[in-house]
Amino acid sequence: MSTVNVDVKLGVNKFRVDESNPHIILVENPDRAQFRKLINACPAGLYREDDGGNIHFDYAGCLECGTCRVLCEGTILEKWEYPQGTFGIEFRFG
Amino acid sequence: MSDEKFDAIIVGAGVAGCVAAYVMAKAGLDVLVIERGDTAGSKNMTGGRLYAHSLESIIPGFAQSAPVERKITKEKISFLTADSAVTLDYQAQRAAEIPAQASWTVLRHGFDSWLMEQAEAVGAQFITGVRVDALIQQNGRVTGVQAGEDVLDASVVVLADGVNSLLGRSIGLVQKSDPHHYAVGVKELISLPAKTIQDRFGVSGDEGAAWLFAGSPSDGLMGGGFLYTNRESISLGLVCGLGGIENARKSVPQMLEDFKQHPAVRPLIEGGTLLEYSAHLVPEGGIAMLPKLTGDGVLIVGDAAGMCLNLGFTVRGMDLAITAASLAAETIIAAKESNDFSYSQLQKYQQKLEQSCVMQDMRHYRKLPALMENPRIFQQYPQLAADIMADLFTIKGAKPTPLWSTLLKRGRQVGLINLVKDCISGGRAL
Numbered sequence: 001m002s003t004v005n006v007d008v009k010l011g012v013n014k015f016r017v018d019e020s021n022p023h024i025i026l027v028e029n030p031d032r033a034q035f036r037k038l039i040n041a042c043p044a045g046l047y048r049e050d051d052g053g054n055i056h057f058d059y060a061g062c063l064e065c066g067t068c069r070v071l072c073e074g075t076i077l078e079k080w081e082y083p084q085g086t087f088g089i090e091f092r093f094g
Numbered sequence: 095m096s097d098e099k100f101d102a103i104i105v106g107a108g109v110a111g112c113v114a115a116y117v118m119a120k121a122g123l124d125v126l127v128i129e130r131g132d133t134a135g136s137k138n139m140t141g142g143r144l145y146a147h148s149l150e151s152i153i154p155g156f157a158q159s160a161p162v163e164r165k166i167t168k169e170k171i172s173f174l175t176a177d178s179a180v181t182l183d184y185q186a187q188r189a190a191e192i193p194a195q196a197s198w199t200v201l202r203h204g205f206d207s208w209l210m211e212q213a214e215a216v217g218a219q220f221i222t223g224v225r226v227d228a229l230i231q232q233n234g235r236v237t238g239v240q241a242g243e244d245v246l247d248a249s250v251v252v253l254a255d256g257v258n259s260l261l262g263r264s265i266g267l268v269q270k271s272d273p274h275h276y277a278v279g280v281k282e283l284i285s286l287p288a289k290t291i292q293d294r295f296g297v298s299g300d301e302g303a304a305w306l307f308a309g310s311p312s313d314g315l316m317g318g319g320f321l322y323t324n325r326e327s328i329s330l331g332l333v334c335g336l337g338g339i340e341n342a343r344k345s346v347p348q349m350l351e352d353f354k355q356h357p358a359v360r361p362l363i364e365g366g367t368l369l370e371y372s373a374h375l376v377p378e379g380g381i382a383m384l385p386k387l388t389g390d391g392v393l394i395v396g397d398a399a400g401m402c403l404n405l406g407f408t409v410r411g412m413d414l415a416i417t418a419a420s421l422a423a424e425t426i427i428a429a430k431e432s433n434d435f436s437y438s439q440l441q442k443y444q445q446k447l448e449q450s451c452v453m454q455d456m457r458h459y460r461k462l463p464a465l466m467e468n469p470r471i472f473q474q475y476p477q478l479a480a481d482i483m484a485d486l487f488t489i490k491g492a493k494p495t496p497l498w499s500t501l502l503k504r505g506r507q508v509g510l511i512n513l514v515k516d517c518i519s520g521g522r523a524l
Contacts, residue, residue, distance in 0.1 A: 037340050041334075041336060045345065065278060070271040084130075085223045
């Protein structure tokens with residue numbers, strides 16, 4: 001089985017990232033069990049753990065589905081909101 | 095922005111928001127729709143298929159001018175294991191001939207933009223590229239919305255702000271999200287020539303196929319794969335319940351990748367080019383997740399209200415959203431006529447919903463979401479179907495076994511009592 005490369009898929013999409021204003025913010029030192037749920041669930045693969053066991057999150061590439069909000073609101077998400085108007089993903093087909 | 099007070103402000107220009115605006119503006123109401131995306135539909139996605147009945151009753155013959163993709167004339171359902179597929183194939187020509195019974199594949203950017211144009215043509219106003227940040231409340235009543243520095247007033251606010259309805263949450267209409275009530279859907283839109291699609295799926299002209307897959311796509315978790323043919327593309331994706339996601343053996347994007355590589359799926363998309371990768375939450379909790387539908391000065395419709403029905407063989411959301419939106423609109427039109435926007439007047443929305451397909455169907459299928467959390471449906475039964483087929487179709491040159499003993503042996507794999515139990519609870523839920 002081939003390992004998925006989500007970045008290639010996201011590369012096809014049209015984004016306008018609000019560089020100065022992240023719409024999702026994690027708490028400091030997020031709980032690993034919670035974080036792993038997001039590694040499994042995030043369709044954009046934005047929650048990652050590298051080979052050294054360090055965790056990474058980047059809100060650029062967010063498809064604004066809300067999966068992380070439903071799973072981790074009140075635990076490891078400090079903030080979840082939609083990007084400001086006109087920012088974020090633009091589905092050209094949907 | 096102006097000091098004008100609108101009869102209604104609608105948050106969100108999806109199918110529900112646009113239809114509510116269309117119905118109210120057509121009746122002469124002063125309506126404003128506020129959409130955070132650059133255009134209607136730019137934040138929206140669907141699997142997806144629209145059952146036409148509800149929009150047909152509001153805009154008869156809509157499919158002749160709307161940017162619909164293909165009319166579904168072929169229904170397929172498959173049970174998948176990692177390397178096998180057992181498929182039911184239904185040629186559904188008859189319903190497709192009747193506009194109110196037909197269904198169409200759609201892509202939301204184009205479709206929602208078209209709906210917005212229809213609403214604008216009858217006088218609705220739209221502001222796009224603006225996010226509504228909060229609802230304005232006075233003495234417990236919603237009196238308008240806040241977007242950045244601007245405050246806009248309305249007699250009624252309609253929340254069509256989608257499955258994450260943060261605004262519904264902010265005033266206590268929508269309860270805190272329970273992962274067991276949601277599934278995540280991911281989709282690739284894959285470009286293929288129309289001729290290739292027609293040949294591969296056995297459809298002609300503007301006809302198309304809808305195909306649902308249970309089993310290996312969601313790796314045994316609640317969910318399944320889907321495939322819809324568009325004019326010159328295929329919508330291929332899967333849905334996976336969030337309730338058990340911590341037990342997933344692979345990530346959701348990996349599930350989609352493996353689904354694409356399945357021997358029953360790979361030849362269907364071969365040579366295609368990825369046009370877009372999208373995702374969306376699906377409110378699958380049914381009646382159990384239904385919010386309070388009316389508040390003082392506010393109504394809630396569509397995904398924001400959890401209006402969705404997944405029976406396994408049909409998946410509905412947009413048609414319910416459209417019905418709910420038109421009923422919300424009718425309620426507000428009546429309120430305007432009697433110049434009474436009180437809470438008790440607005441509550442008539444709920445009564446109308448109860449008499450409509452939205453609540454009647456959601457009540458009828460109330461037991462289904464719990465049934466769908468039965469892991470046997472997504473693990474053992476696809477395997478059972480594959481094993482029985484293997485027994486039937488494989489010739490090994492050995493002494494034959496009677497069919498009944500083959501079936502009994504396979505049934506014991508799942509447990510005969512489990513089989514009976516699941517048949518009964520399945521029968522009751524449907």
